[in-house]
Amino acid sequence: MIHRIIYWFRNDLRLQDNEAFFAATQSAQEVVPVYVFDPRQFEKTKFGFRRAGALRAQFLLESVLDLRNRLREKGGDLLIRIGEPEKIIAELAEEYSAQYVYTSKEIAPDETSAETSLSKNIKVMNVDIKLFWMTTLGSAVDLPFSIAKLPFDFPEFYEKMKAGLKVKAASKEADHINLPQGYEAGLIPSLPMLSIDPFEITESNKKSSGFLQKGGETTALAKLDQFIEEYIKPGKALNSTEPIVDHELSTWISLGCLSPRTVYYALLPYLDQNPDATIVVRDLLKRDFSNWTLLRHGSRLFKPGGIKHEINKRWLNELPVFEKWTSATTENEEVNNAINKLTTTGYLTTTERNLAADYLSNELGINWTWGAMFFESFLIDYNVSGNWVRWNTVAGVGSI
Known part of the structure; x- marks a missing residue:
C-alpha cells in the first residue's frame, strides 16, 4: 500500500461520489487533503470587474468550509493554502514525502496549464500525479x-x-481518513485575504440575501x-x-x-x-x-470567431456601449432588470441569460467575449464550458 498521497481538491468539493478522493483513501495509509485558493482567480480584468467576483468568492469560501467540516466528521481535515496551486502542491508533496498527488481532471486552459506545471514540478521528486475524470x-x-x-x-x-x-455507479464515500502526524490545516481565508474588499458585497446584495444560495x-x-x-x-x-x-x-x-x-x-x-x-x-x-x-x-471557444471560426464576422469593441450594458442603463428594461438581478444575486434563469447575451451580441453588436467575461465574474454557478458554449451559441458562432 502507498504510504502517503496528497489529495488536491479542485472543482470537486464533496465526499459523496468523489471517485478520486475515495481512491486515495483506499490506496494510501495516509491522505493529505488540500485546497489552494489561487489569487489569480480573483484578479481584476481590463474592464475593472474581477474574474471571479465577491459573490462567487463568498460561495466558494462557504463550500470549502463545509468540505472541511465533513472531512473532520471522518477524522480528517482540509489543509488550506493561498497561492499558485502548481507550486504549493509540489511543495507539500515534498514536505509530506508523498508518493502521489491525486486530483480531478479539468479541461479548461488555465486548469490544464496548472496540471502540466504541477506534473513537471513533482516529476523531479519522483512523485506522480494521477488524474480522475469526474465532471460528466x-x-x-x-x-x-x-x-x-x-x-x-x-x-x-x-x-x-x-x-x-450507461452511467457508472456513483463512487462510495470514504468511511475514515487518516492524517499524518503534525498536520496543520490552516485557516479558511476571509475575503480581504483574497484581496477582495468585503464592501464589494453591497447593501443591494445583502438585501437580496434571501436569494443568495449557501455553498x-x-x-x-x-x-x-x-x-x-x-x-x-x-x-x-x-x-x-x-x-x-x-x-x-x-x-x-x-x-x-x-x-x-x-x-x-x-x-x-x-x-x-x-x-x-x-x-x-x-x-x-x-x-x-x-x-x-x-x-x-x-x-x-474563447475567441470572437467562436467554434465556427467566423473570421469574417465583425464585433464592436466600444467600451461605453458595453458599460451601459454592465451598468444596466441600456434602452431595454428587461435586459437592465436581468443585469441588476445578476449583480445582486449572482443568478439568472436560462431565459434571462439568453436575453442579456442576445441583446449585447446581436442587438448592440458588441464583442460577445466581453459579455461572457462579465457572466464569469458574477454567475455563482459559473462553469467554463457551459458559459462559453452558451455565448458562442447566442452570438451565432457556435451550435448547440
Missing part, C-alpha cells in the same frame, strides 16, 4: 465516438447518446432532495428545457459540491413514470456536451 456522467472513453468526431450540435449528440446511455455539499444534497420531493416524485411540471439551471442545481454542480451522477441516480427511479425526469437527464447530457465541445475545440 461518463468519461471520454465511454462515448460511442472519438472526441474528434463529436457531433457539432447537441440534438445529434443526444440522439446518439440516449439509447445506450457546500450539505446544502447541495438537501437541495437535490427538495427538488426530487417537490417536482419529480409528484410529477410536477418543471416548465423548463434547462432545469439544471432553472431549478438552481447548477449552483452546486459548478464547484462539484454535487456530482452529475448523484443527480442522475436520484432521478433514476422516476424515469419511467415522470417525463420531466427525462428532461433533467437530457439537460445533464447537454451539460456533458458543453464539456466535450470545450475538449474538442479548445481555445476557439
Whole structure:
C-alpha cells in the first residue's frame, strides 16, 4: 500500500461520489487533503470587474468550509493554502514525502496549464500525479465516438447518446481518513485575504440575501432532495428545457459540491413514470456536451470567431456601449432588470441569460467575449464550458 498521497481538491468539493478522493483513501495509509485558493482567480480584468467576483468568492469560501467540516466528521481535515496551486502542491508533496498527488481532471486552459506545471514540478521528486475524470456522467472513453468526431450540435449528440446511455455507479464515500502526524490545516481565508474588499458585497446584495444560495455539499444534497420531493416524485411540471439551471442545481454542480451522477441516480427511479425526469437527464447530457465541445475545440471557444471560426464576422469593441450594458442603463428594461438581478444575486434563469447575451451580441453588436467575461465574474454557478458554449451559441458562432 502507498504510504502517503496528497489529495488536491479542485472543482470537486464533496465526499459523496468523489471517485478520486475515495481512491486515495483506499490506496494510501495516509491522505493529505488540500485546497489552494489561487489569487489569480480573483484578479481584476481590463474592464475593472474581477474574474471571479465577491459573490462567487463568498460561495466558494462557504463550500470549502463545509468540505472541511465533513472531512473532520471522518477524522480528517482540509489543509488550506493561498497561492499558485502548481507550486504549493509540489511543495507539500515534498514536505509530506508523498508518493502521489491525486486530483480531478479539468479541461479548461488555465486548469490544464496548472496540471502540466504541477506534473513537471513533482516529476523531479519522483512523485506522480494521477488524474480522475469526474465532471460528466461518463468519461471520454465511454462515448460511442472519438472526441474528434463529436457531433457539432447537441440534438445529434443526444440522439446518439440516449439509447445506450450507461452511467457508472456513483463512487462510495470514504468511511475514515487518516492524517499524518503534525498536520496543520490552516485557516479558511476571509475575503480581504483574497484581496477582495468585503464592501464589494453591497447593501443591494445583502438585501437580496434571501436569494443568495449557501455553498457546500450539505446544502447541495438537501437541495437535490427538495427538488426530487417537490417536482419529480409528484410529477410536477418543471416548465423548463434547462432545469439544471432553472431549478438552481447548477449552483452546486459548478464547484462539484454535487456530482452529475448523484443527480442522475436520484432521478433514476422516476424515469419511467415522470417525463420531466427525462428532461433533467437530457439537460445533464447537454451539460456533458458543453464539456466535450470545450475538449474538442479548445481555445476557439474563447475567441470572437467562436467554434465556427467566423473570421469574417465583425464585433464592436466600444467600451461605453458595453458599460451601459454592465451598468444596466441600456434602452431595454428587461435586459437592465436581468443585469441588476445578476449583480445582486449572482443568478439568472436560462431565459434571462439568453436575453442579456442576445441583446449585447446581436442587438448592440458588441464583442460577445466581453459579455461572457462579465457572466464569469458574477454567475455563482459559473462553469467554463457551459458559459462559453452558451455565448458562442447566442452570438451565432457556435451550435448547440
